[in-house]
Amino acid sequence: MKTAPSFWWQPGLGPKALLLGPLAAVYGLVAGRRMLSAPSSQSRLPVICIGNFTVGGTGKTPFALRLCSLLQAAGHRPVFLLRGYGGSERGPLLVDPAVHTSSQIGDEAFLLAAAAPTIIAADRPSGARLAETLDADLILMDDGFQNPALAKDLSLVLVDAAVGVGNGMVLPAGPLRAPLSVQIRRADALVVVGEGTRADAVIHQAARRALPLLQARIVPQSGGRLDGLRVLAYAGIGRPEKFFASLAGCGAILAETASFADHHAFSQADAEALLTRAQSQGLQLVTTAKDMARIAASEGEIFRWLARESDVLDVSMEIEPEDRLMTLITDALRRRAFRA
Incomplete structure (x- = not known):
């Protein structure tokens, strides 16, 4: 994977972003329509998605690990489901750290597998079907927010307060995976990670849709x-x-x-x-x-x-307020049970 171009994260639209604007418009139209399409599959297990609006890291892995710990403390049996970026295996595959290598399954899978059973699958519905065979009561899907293949019961979307959504443009003119206006419609809660003001525009859009707002910060453990x-x-x-x-x-x-x-x-x-x-x-x-x-x-x-x-340098994530996060999950599980 190539390094993201620096102009993506600069405020305003520079010449490179403007030049790529027509391509971004086409990409955004396709990605936006795909996001708004009906899910093609639904798992027998509730699915909680941890995603972000942009390419690049926002702290999804430490967030997923902390959420897993909270769920386990509450008596849940989560299983992780992820694409396995950086690995050659397409799955569905239950990760065994003693057997698999990072070239096969990617790096996040090793970290997550230390906390809970972890499945990698390029096709997420097939990964969910494998999860249903395990002793698990819910799926924590790391990434896949923009992918409509598998229905989600709750989508928690992270945004980095230091960079926000960059220049606000869609790939390849900017870092957004789909138009922000479409992505906001699919989010159930916004998690602002770290400190800064670059996410203020996203926070305002989320507030207009009355999305719950959580704060999180990465804490180094030195x-x-x-x-x-x-x-x-x-x-x-x-x-x-x-x-x-x-x-x-x-x-x-x-x-x-x-x-x-x-x-x-x-x-x-x-x-x-x-x-x-x-x-x-x-x-x-x-x-x-x-x-x-x-x-x-x-x-x-x-x-x-x-x-x-x-x-x-190990890190952990603190989420505030954690009780609000757990309430969101409890409510989502109740809605799921009521529909069933």
Whole structure:
């Protein structure tokens, strides 16, 4: 997956966005009509979707993990369902971290499988049918908000307060996966992640539709070990700069950084370059849990070496108010039971 162009996230419409405007109009028309089409399949299990309006990371994985924990504490038995971006397998496939590699199933699947049974499926209805054979009482679908193939009982849509929806344009002129006006109509609640004002326009649109509003923030778990440490930080996620900012917030000194495309498959040359740069300057390598999942599952001594030499900045997510989130889910499950 290529790195998202910087002009997507700049306010206003620059020449590149305007040039791509006609293509974006066609793409937006098709994507919008698809989103508004009736679902082609409904699972016997309730489906809670965790999505976003744009390409790139908004914190869906830490949100999904926190929500899974809350549901399990309430006595539910969730199963994760995701596409498995970055992997070669199309599924439906029940993830086994001891057998599968990140090149097969992607990086998110490894993190989610540590918390609950996880299924990857390019065709989500078939993945839902596999979920129905497990000891589960609901599906947590990571991404797939724009995909109408599987009916959703509740769609929780995340937006990053620091960047919002970028320039507000649809692919390829901007980061939106479909026109925002259409996506808002399919959302059941808006979750604003982090701090900033770039999501204000989205918040206002959500308020006009009386959508519930939740706040969330990603909390680094460094334990003070990075304070004053000179590091070479590297990441292949949607927005590596968010990771770098988190490291700086933990007191790390970012002597060097290396940004890769989202879901980047690290090569032997990448690993050798990172190790050489860190050793030559006496820097501690630090990366994300997602990147480490891909590296640790890669074959070859160079990757085992990189994994040993790299520290991982784990993160958790705080959601406010959590009781409101759980009420939304309870209400959705009741509506589902009433319709049945």
